[in-house]
Amino acid sequence: MPEEEFTGQAVEVAQVSFKYNSLKALDGLSLQVPRGVSFGLLGPNGAGKTTLIRLLVGLLRPGAGTIRILGQRPSRKMAHLIGYMPQLHSLYAELSIIQNVDFFARIYRLTDKAERARRVEAAIRLVDMWTRRNDAVQKLSGGMKQRVSLACAIVHNPPLLFLDEPTVGLDPELRVTFWEHFAGLTKQGATLIISSHTMDDAVHCDYLAFMRDGKVIARGSPGDLKQATGRPEATLEDAFLHFVQRGQQNAI
Amino acid sequence: MPSSISSSGGSRMPSSQAFTIAARVIQQLVRDRRTLALILVVPLVVMTLIGLSFPEGSVLDYIAPALLATLALFFSFLLAGISFLRERSQGTMERLMVSPVSRGDIVVGYLFGFFIFALTQTLIILLFTIYVLDVHYYGDLWQIFIFQIVVITGAVNLGIFTSTFARNEFQMVQFIPLIILPQVFLCGVLWPVEQMPDYLQWLSAILPLTYAVDGLRDIMLGGKSLIDVGIELAILAGFAVLISTLAALTLRRGAAD
Ligand SMILES: Nc1ncnc2c1ncn2[C@@H]1O[C@H](COP(=O)(O)OP(=O)(O)O)[C@@H](O)[C@H]1O
Ligand SMILES: [Mg+2]
Numbered sequence: 096m097p098e099e100e101f102t103g104q105a106v107e108v109a110q111v112s113f114k115y116n117s118l119k120a121l122d123g124l125s126l127q128v129p130r131g132v133s134f135g136l137l138g139p140n141g142a143g144k145t146t147l148i149r150l151l152v153g154l155l156r157p158g159a160g161t162i163r164i165l166g167q168r169p170s171r172k173m174a175h176l177i178g179y180m181p182q183l184h185s186l187y188a189e190l191s192i193i194q195n196v197d198f199f200a201r202i203y204r205l206t207d208k209a210e211r212a213r214r215v216e217a218a219i220r221l222v223d224m225w226t227r228r229n230d231a232v233q234k235l236s237g238g239m240k241q242r243v244s245l246a247c248a249i250v251h252n253p254p255l256l257f258l259d260e261p262t263v264g265l266d267p268e269l270r271v272t273f274w275e276h277f278a279g280l281t282k283q284g285a286t287l288i289i290s291s292h293t294m295d296d297a298v299h300c301d302y303l304a305f306m307r308d309g310k311v312i313a314r315g316s317p318g319d320l321k322q323a324t325g326r327p328e329a330t331l332e333d334a335f336l337h338f339v340q341r342g343q344q345n346a347i
Numbered sequence: 348m349p350s351s352i353s354s355s356g357g358s359r360m361p362s363s364q365a366f367t368i369a370a371r372v373i374q375q376l377v378r379d380r381r382t383l384a385l386i387l388v389v390p391l392v393v394m395t396l397i398g399l400s401f402p403e404g405s406v407l408d409y410i411a412p413a414l415l416a417t418l419a420l421f422f423s424f425l426l427a428g429i430s431f432l433r434e435r436s437q438g439t440m441e442r443l444m445v446s447p448v449s450r451g452d453i454v455v456g457y458l459f460g461f462f463i464f465a466l467t468q469t470l471i472i473l474l475f476t477i478y479v480l481d482v483h484y485y486g487d488l489w490q491i492f493i494f495q496i497v498v499i500t501g502a503v504n505l506g507i508f509t510s511t512f513a514r515n516e517f518q519m520v521q522f523i524p525l526i527i528l529p530q531v532f533l534c535g536v537l538w539p540v541e542q543m544p545d546y547l548q549w550l551s552a553i554l555p556l557t558y559a560v561d562g563l564r565d566i567m568l569g570g571k572s573l574i575d576v577g578i579e580l581a582i583l584a585g586f587a588v589l590i591s592t593l594a595a596l597t598l599r600r601g602a603a604d
Contacts, residue, residue, distance in 0.1 A: 152445045174447040185438030187371070189378045194371075201367040202446045231378070247442070 104163075105130045105255055105286035106151060111160030113146055113309075120146040122309040123160070128288060128302070133281050136290040137297050137335070138306030144290035145182050147306075148257050151288070152179045165255060175203060178253035182260050182290075184240035186247065188233035192224055195232060196246050203251035218246040221276060223269065238264040245273070249280075256280070258289045262296055274299040294331040305335050313338040364448045368456025372430065373463060382426070386464055390418050390472045398480045411476045412484075412567040413536040416559035418472070419465045419495055420502045421527050426464070427457055428506030428519050436515065450598040454591060458503050465499045466492055485570030493573060494566060497580060498559045501587040507594040530556035555586045 106128035113121040121143045128134045136144045149155045150162060153169030167173055186195050196215045205211040219225050222242035227235070232243060241264050248256065262270050274296075277287055281301070289300065297303055298317055305313040305320070313320060313334070320334040329337070376383055393414065398407055434440040443453060469491065476482045509526065513519040533547055534540070534556035540548055551557045562579035565571040573580065 149441075154441060154444060171447060171449070174445060177445065179442065179445045181438050181441050183438040185442050187375060187439060188437065189375050190371070194374060198367065198371050199442065199446070202364060202443065202448050204364070204447060206363070 103130065103166075104128060105165060106134075106288065107161075107163040108147075108151075109161045111147075111150065111157045111162060113143075113150060113155060113158050115146075120309055121150070121157075124310055125160075126304055126311055126314070128286065130286050131281055131284050132301040133277050133287040133289060133299070135297050135300035135303045136288065136306055137292070137294070137303050137331075138290075139292055142292075142306040143309040144292075144306055145259055146309075148179075148259050148288070148290060152177060152257055175251065176254055178248040178251065178256040180244055180248035180256075180258045180261055182263075184237070184244040186232045186240060186243055189231060191229050191231055192219060192235075192243050192246075193228040195243060196250055199247040200250045205251060214250050214252070218250040219243075221249075222246045223272070238266065238269070241265060242269070254285050256285060256287045258287065260290050260292070262291060262293075270295070294335070297331045303331075305338055307339060307342070312342050362449075362452055365452040365455040365459060368448070368453055369459035369463075372457055372460025375430070376426070376460075376464060386422055386426075386468055387471060390414070390468055391475055393418075394472060394475055394480065398476075407476065407480055407482050408484075408568060409564075410537070411472070411482060412563040413534075413560040415469055415472055415491070415495065416498055416556060416563050417531060417536055418468060419498050420530070420556055420559065421523075422468065423461050423465050423499045423502035424506040424509070424527065425519070425523065426506070427461055427503040428510040428513070428522070429516055431457070431507045431510040432513055432516060432519050435510070444598075450595050453598065454504065454507065454595055457507065458500055461503050462496060462499060465502075466495060469495050484567040486566040490566055490573050491563065494559075494562055494576070494580065497583045497587060498555075501555055501583060501590060504587060504591040504594045508590055508597060511597040530554050533557070535560045555583055558582045 104127045106126065108124060108126040111121055111124050112119065124143070124147065126147075136147065138144055146155065150157055151164060151169065153171075153174075162169060165173060165176060187198070190198070193215065196218055197211070200211050200215050205214055216225065219228055222245055224239065224242055224246070227239070232240060235243065241261070245258070245261055248258065262273060265273065277289070277299070281287060289296065291297065300317065302316055303314065303320060304311045313323070315323070317331060320338075321329045321331060324334050324337040326333070376386075394407075394411070397410055397414075401407055431440075434443070470488075473484075473488070473491070477484065505526070509522050510519060513522065531537070533543070533551045534554050535551065536556070540551045540557065543551070558579040562576040562583070565576050565579075566573070569575075
């Protein structure tokens with residue numbers, strides 16, 4: 096896929112496979128994500144969500160197939176356009192919240208001091224940790240670390256964000272706050288790719304890809320996916336099962 | 348092609364991000380009071396013990412320069428290795444690899460961070476031996492510092508490289524008897540290399556600490572200059588370049604596991 100053929104999609108994945116030694120984690124997966132939407136990768140543990148995200152941010156290289164991010168191969172050249180929140184809350188345990196967020200702000204070349212201070216404060220306030228900003232991260236609960244981790248991922252206002260299970264360990268109230276903020280980001284034109292294994296998150300996404308065994312088994316808006324079951328009262332859980340069963344029928 | 352597309356990263360001048368990483372390495376150690384105390388107190392304990400065991404002082408004269416090099420090697424190796432290992436295991440390395448920071452900046456950042464601590468340690472040992480233990484040395488402080496910077500550069504990179512082969516901190520500590528202890532015994536720290544059997548002398552010739560100990564003794568006991576110990580410096584610099592190349596290669600994007 097030469098770069099001139101760029102279709103304007105935020106993410107284009109074509110026939111990508113990836114193996115950890117002999118274990119096939121992704122199996123000929125294809126996916127397109129338009130710009131300016133929140134896109135959910137939904138699937139059970141082991142479906143390959145984390146592996147796909149690590150391929151998209153350039154941490155892993157595909158064994159087969161092609162990946163384009165904003166029209167380019169993932170590389171450091173375009174790293175400033177990307178925000179990444181790993182599944183494990185990846186923070187410096189000894190450092191305070193503000194030291195962590197400020198460190199990543201500097202790493203992302205927010206060199207203007209006043210501007211950086213503003214962004215750091217905004218990011219920490221967003222996740223509602225400003226009053227604890229001088230606490231060492233190792234003293235925080237799991238959910239709080241999760242929130243600080245999100246602050247580190249968004250501090251540089253990236254147009255393309257990859258969030259690997261960002262809502263795990265959050266209480267319902269904060270989960271709603273997170274989703275409100277995600278909607279705000281897409282309204283400003285950002286593209287969000289969010290993995291999750293719960294359908295509570297799925298309803299908030301503009302588009303979804305159901306993943307299972309390293310493949311995308313269905314893709315569409317939450318409404319379309321529910322409709323595909325043919326039953327008006329169907330939930331997203333029903334829709335997921337519907338596509339799992341259909342996939343198994345096809346396989347027979 | 349614009350010059351900004353350098354995926355190798357190692358050959359460019361360090362950018363401000365190297366200093367950002369250095370500042371963070373320093374912040375982490377300063378906030379970890381116990382480790383900080385260890386870095387500053389252990390050399391004093393060791394020097395005092397040696398000083399008390401050999402009251403006549405000539406042994407202390409002989410051992411102190413070697414101890415400067417050994418402790419710089421030991422602490423820089425261990426702390427850089429453990430910090431890097433944690434960076435991997437806690438997932439922050441993943442964040443750095445996805446960010447615009449170059450591998451070169453990461454390694455240089457670590458170097459600058461550890462220079463501060465290791466050189467402070469060198470200064471403390473020197474002042475302690477000169478003023479408390481009453482040992483006299485030749486050699487300028489700046490020459491000793493420059494020599495030590497080359498030693499520390501090799502040691503930090505050796506720690507980064509070694510940490511690739513450890514899965515946790517416990518495993519990292521197990522590299523001490525493998526990498527540090529043989530050098531303490533074989534590189535002329537405690538007794539002259541010439542007193543050992545031939546085959547051990549050959550072994551000592553390929554270990555970097557041998558040249559660090561030789562060079563520092565020449566400067567501090569022999570009153571020689573950096574130019575006089577040029578060969579030792581060149582060998583140590585060569586080692587640092589070799590091992591930092593290996594260390595940078597282990598930091599590939601797209602090879603996070
Ligand atoms: N580092 C790894 N080494 C070996 N196998 C792995 C590794 N990471 C993930 N896997 C395997 O790859 C498959 C997909 O995992 P993952 O992408 O983490 O799924 P998810 O994020 O959807 O839970 C699983 O079977 C998992 O056991
Ligand atoms: Mg996962």
